[in-house]
Structure formats: structure tokens, C-alpha cells
Amino acid sequence: MFHFNPQTVKKLQRFRQIKRGYYSFLALAGLLVLLIFGELLVNSRALIVSFEGELYFPTYAAFHPGTDFGLDYSYETNYRELKHQFASQGGDNWVLMPLVPYNPYENHAPGGIFTPLPPSTEMQHYLGTDTTSRDILARLFYGTRIALLFSLVFMASVYLIGISIGCAMGYFGGVFDLVFQRIIEIWSNIPFLYMVIIVFSVIPGSVSLPLRIAILLIVMVLFSWTGMTYYMRTETYKEKSRDYIAAARIIGASNSRIIFRHIMPNILSTLVTFMPFTIVGAISSITALDFLGFGLPVPTSSLGELLKQGTANLRTAPWIVISAFSTLVALLTLVTFIGEAIRESFDPKIFSIYQ
Amino acid sequence: MASAMTNPLLQVDNLNMYFPVREGLMLRAKTFNRAVDGVSLQINPGETLGLVGESGCGKSTLGRCIARLYKPSAGTIRFQGEDITHMSARALRPFRQNIQMIFQDPMESLNARHTVGDILAEPFIVQGIGDSAFRSKRVAELLNTVGLPARSATRYPFEFSGGQRQRIGIARAIALNPKLVICDEPVSALDVSIQSQILNLLVDLQSEFNLSYLFIAHDLAVVKHISDRVAVMYLGNIVETADSEIIYRDAKHPYTQSLIAAIPVPDPQRRAQRIIIQGDVPSAINPPTGCHFHPRCPRAEARCKAEKPVLRELGNTQFAACHLASG
Numbered sequence: 027m028f029h030f031n032p033q034t035v036k037k038l039q040r041f042r043q044i045k046r047g048y049y050s051f052l053a054l055a056g057l058l059v060l061l062i063f064g065e066l067l068v069n070s071r072a073l074i075v076s077f078e079g080e081l082y083f084p085t086y087a088a089f090h091p092g093t094d095f096g097l098d099y100s101y102e103t104n105y106r107e108l109k110h111q112f113a114s115q116g117g118d119n120w121v122l123m124p125l126v127p128y129n130p131y132e133n134h135a136p137g138g139i140f141t142p143l144p145p146s147t148e149m150q151h152y153l154g155t156d157t158t159s160r161d162i163l164a165r166l167f168y169g170t171r172i173a174l175l176f177s178l179v180f181m182a183s184v185y186l187i188g189i190s191i192g193c194a195m196g197y198f199g200g201v202f203d204l205v206f207q208r209i210i211e212i213w214s215n216i217p218f219l220y221m222v223i224i225v226f227s228v229i230p231g232s233v234s235l236p237l238r239i240a241i242l243l244i245v246m247v248l249f250s251w252t253g254m255t256y257y258m259r260t261e262t263y264k265e266k267s268r269d270y271i272a273a274a275r276i277i278g279a280s281n282s283r284i285i286f287r288h289i290m291p292n293i294l295s296t297l298v299t300f301m302p303f304t305i306v307g308a309i310s311s312i313t314a315l316d317f318l319g320f321g322l323p324v325p326t327s328s329l330g331e332l333l334k335q336g337t338a339n340l341r342t343a344p345w346i347v348i349s350a351f352s353t354l355v356a357l358l359t360l361v362t363f364i365g366e367a368i369r370e371s372f373d374p375k376i377f378s379i380y381q
Numbered sequence: 382m383a384s385a386m387t388n389p390l391l392q393v394d395n396l397n398m399y400f401p402v403r404e405g406l407m408l409r410a411k412t413f414n415r416a417v418d419g420v421s422l423q424i425n426p427g428e429t430l431g432l433v434g435e436s437g438c439g440k441s442t443l444g445r446c447i448a449r450l451y452k453p454s455a456g457t458i459r460f461q462g463e464d465i466t467h468m469s470a471r472a473l474r475p476f477r478q479n480i481q482m483i484f485q486d487p488m489e490s491l492n493a494r495h496t497v498g499d500i501l502a503e504p505f506i507v508q509g510i511g512d513s514a515f516r517s518k519r520v521a522e523l524l525n526t527v528g529l530p531a532r533s534a535t536r537y538p539f540e541f542s543g544g545q546r547q548r549i550g551i552a553r554a555i556a557l558n559p560k561l562v563i564c565d566e567p568v569s570a571l572d573v574s575i576q577s578q579i580l581n582l583l584v585d586l587q588s589e590f591n592l593s594y595l596f597i598a599h600d601l602a603v604v605k606h607i608s609d610r611v612a613v614m615y616l617g618n619i620v621e622t623a624d625s626e627i628i629y630r631d632a633k634h635p636y637t638q639s640l641i642a643a644i645p646v647p648d649p650q651r652r653a654q655r656i657i658i659q660g661d662v663p664s665a666i667n668p669p670t671g672c673h674f675h676p677r678c679p680r681a682e683a684r685c686k687a688e689k690p691v692l693r694e695l696g697n698t699q700f701a702a703c704h705l706a707s708g
Binding site: 032033141217268269270272274275276277279280282288291292 | 481550
């Protein structure tokens, strides 16, 4: 059974008492759930279509050509128009659209000219549109989703590599440690931004979008794990020399058992305090890369790309930069608040496992 | 004394443990910390050997070499006639059931993230003994043996007092029915009132399970209570060894004499005849020439500075490494 050490329970209770961090955590967790099921909230596809007595749920389904709903075209149904059509016909047919009836890629230019439109509830562009007439709210929404998911996967990968190598360095010590320290010193001096530029100028244009995102992630992870090893290495050195490790060795425990059952649980509490700050770092750097144009490949929605558009059209379309900027600030503030609360509640000076 | 005829449980010959002092870019070892420098001793079945000495004299290192937590630099360790000095990690794992260890600070030696039940079941898991039902039964038995309630199994080490924690450490050490238990200052981190309880528990367990102890301490008074024989260590060497009652009555080495003179006697009328030795223990990296004790010895002569004394038998199984000692 999975049960917590009473000290961990105490730490979690203390975390709940720090209201600012706790509510930020709830807000972010709620946001993450909304983002994961984002297709139900922000989407050009209808939630439900009732057509001639039958119900359709197009959100997660394969695409429905217009002919499915008695329209005269075989490309994907425009559900917003379908809704108007059904409403004007006044029959039993009806369409239920999501809150924001646009997807982040479609160019919705009613006059046929791509130009940023100011926020308008009537058009259901609640935050306006960007320079190519895409809905800003939809772009922000999916941009936030990919930034958060990207940084979570980034964190998991960085920690996996950093912890494994750091622990091995600390545990085995000696020549292994020495060699890896030098490798890490050399590795961490390779300029990351140049590597990103070089890698993306080399990979061919035929590479698909998800693969490009994966490559970006891998490059970022490869140049970020080194920082983690410093902490893990010293923590492992410290724990390794304590008597409970000697006690484990003397009953015959193997190296892997000592690392995973004894050392890891004792150093992971330090790690938890790093997590939110790693996320903040990841979100900032992916946004910065997007801003510079070396980040997520177009047309992926991203905060950085919106910021770039916004700063370029500061006078003509200030709503772009305002919404992108406030989203970024809110996101980073939430994560930082959580990080502060975790650091406070896991403070080893309060809950020492030493005497 | 007759026991010397029987096969010893543990026989250590000329054991060296040198820790390299690595310096420079290539971490080449130019000098060595000679923590244990040519130690020989033996422990017979059912016997307790007390090992005393100041902090830093190498007594814990010696204990850890015997437990094969360290790989000795030179010399041999034989356990029941089998040479374990260079035993491979694979062979060592089942062998470890024979030699267990009790540590000084139970808070350090118990993993704070594991329950007492986990800690006591781990020896069986690691050695692959029994199923989970067997393990929980043995955990309950062990807790009972060391005088802790069975419900302790679900609790964590920090929920116990120092003495109770040391009982958990003892329970872990006897879990695998070892033949030799190395007690590395098992009571020096405890309150005086608790010390005697733990010592009595160790004595009881010894007769119940026919254990042999290597009892390491820096306090001769504690060792007196429990040991059959006593070995006194100074700077990586054993300077005197004798049966317990002899050494307390008739120590031959000036270092042992000064240690024994420092034992407090609960008699206000008694005039203390302290033999005060000056200075600190010299560095084991760069030990003094000749007898390592000569810079602090009240009786040192020119010979002591030049020539290193070896352990000489002075009769009655008493050995001392001193040029000036006589039987």
C-alpha cells in the first residue's frame, strides 16, 4: 500500500496551511484539467449536433464532411455557420457550440482581409484576433496547454537523467565521479541557443510537427540535466556516508537496493522543492525561444509567438500583447507561489530527520 | 585461557587499513592515513572482546574491516577458518549473515523513511528468507526479544527514545542469527541510565543466542562490565591485550595504565592517582617514529623513539607492546 511517512503528512498539512501557495496549486491543477479537456471549451467543432433526430458528438470524432448535415460541400463542416443555418430554418435541428467557437489555427476574417480585430463578444472573439485573424483566446489557451505539458515532460526527463547520473556519481565516486564531472563541465559550456539554431537548420522541412516539438524537447533536455546532477551528487555523497547505509550494506543489500530504497527517499524531499522552479524556468525558456522564433514550430500556438506579434503591433493591436503578457505573468506567478509554499513547508530546518 | 586451544571464531592477522590521502589534479595518493596498522586479534565462540581506545585510534575502522564494510589494505581476516579478506561481493552477501553490527547512533543507523517493521524485515528480504507472513512473525518475535511492544512495527524511528531506537538496532543485528556481532560504541550516544539497560540486554542476548561480541568503546568502565578480554588500541595498533580481570588489576602498558587510572571510582575517600597524559593523539597520516605513544608517554626512553615495540607475552595471556613492560 502507498502510505506516507508521518513527516511527509506533516509537510503536506503545512503546505495546505500556506493559503497563497495552496490556492495557487488548486487553481493550477484546475487549469490543467480544463486545458487537458480543452477541446470541449475552445473549439471550432460543435459539442453536440442534433440533426434529423440523431445526435452527433464531433469534438473527439473523425471529421464530418458538410454533406453529413445536408450541406452542399464535402470538406469539414463549419459548425458556426451550421448553427446559424439551423436557427434560421427553425426546425428541430440544433447545434451546441463550445464557449469559444474557434480553433487556434483557423483564420476567421469576416471581411476577407487578415487584420487584427479588437475584442468583441458579439463575434465571440473575447480577446480579439491576431494579425492573421486567429482567435487570441484559443491561441492563448492551447499555447498555455502546450507550454505546461512541455515543461512537465521536460522536468520529468531532466530529473530522470539528472538524478540517475548524479546519484551514480555520488554513490560510486572515485574515477567515475571524476570523469563525469569533467564531461559535465564541458557539456554545460556548449551554448544551448546555437545548438537549437543549428539543429533546426539541419532537420528537413518534411519532418512532422509533433516530431519537431519532440526534437526541441530533446535538445532542451540534453542541455539542462547537468544542473540537477550537482545537487544529487552532493546529497548522495552525504547520505552514502551515513550509518544507515552501512547498516543496509551489512545485511547484504545490493547497490541498486541501497540507491533506490535507502538513498533516493532521503534525497527526494529536496528535489520536490526544486520542481516548481524548474517548471517556471521551462515555461520562460520555451516562451523566450518562441519569441526569438527558434521555439515551437509554426503554426503551433504559443505564448512567445503571441508576444512577438503583440510587440510588433503595439500601437495598432494592443490587445494582443496585453492578453499574452497577462497570461504569462499569471501562469508564472501561480507556479512561483506554489514553489514558495513547497519550499516553506518542506524546510528541513523545521522538519529535521536528524536529531 | 583454555579457550585459546579451541578454534577461534575470528582470527585477524596483521591487518592494515590504509586510506589514501589523494591530492593534486590526478588525485594520486602520496600519503596514507594508517587507520589500522598491523593489528592481530582473535575472538573465540561465545566470547566478548572489548576494544578500547581514544577517538581516532582506528577502533571503528577495525570493526568495519572485520564486518567487511571496508576492504582491508593488507593482512587476513579468517572467520571460522575461512579467509574473508578478499571475498567477492557476490560471496559476501550470504556470508554477511554471520557478522552483524550495532552502530553508535541509532538515529543515524536507522533509515528515517522506513517503519520499524520495514527495517527489521529488510534483512530477511535481502537474504531471501521466508515469505511476508514469516517476516512479520519474525519481526514481532524480534521486537519481543529486545523488549519493545509489537505495535512498534508500524511506527517510525523518530517516534522512539534513544534507548528504544538502540533496541531496534540490536533487533536488526540479531535478526539473521549471526555468530559475531560488532558493537561499535553501542551505548556511548545514550543516557547513563539507559546504558546499563542496553548492556544487560546485550549480555542476555549473548547467552540466549550464543553470540560473540567485538565490543568497541572509548570507555573502559563500560567495557569492564561486558568483556571477557580487552584489547587497547592506540593509533592503529593494539598496545595491550589481556583477560578482563587481569588488565583492570595489572595493566602493563603505560597507556592502559593511564586509561584505567581515569576510570571514576564511586568512593569519595579514595585519593585519585591520575596518570595524566599530555597532548592529543598524533596524526595517523604521519605517526611518530618508534613507539607511537612515546611523545606522550611519561616513561619514554631513547629506545622508544627509535624502535617500534611489538606485542610480547608477559604471562597469563597478557600481551603488551612496550619496551619497558615486564611480566
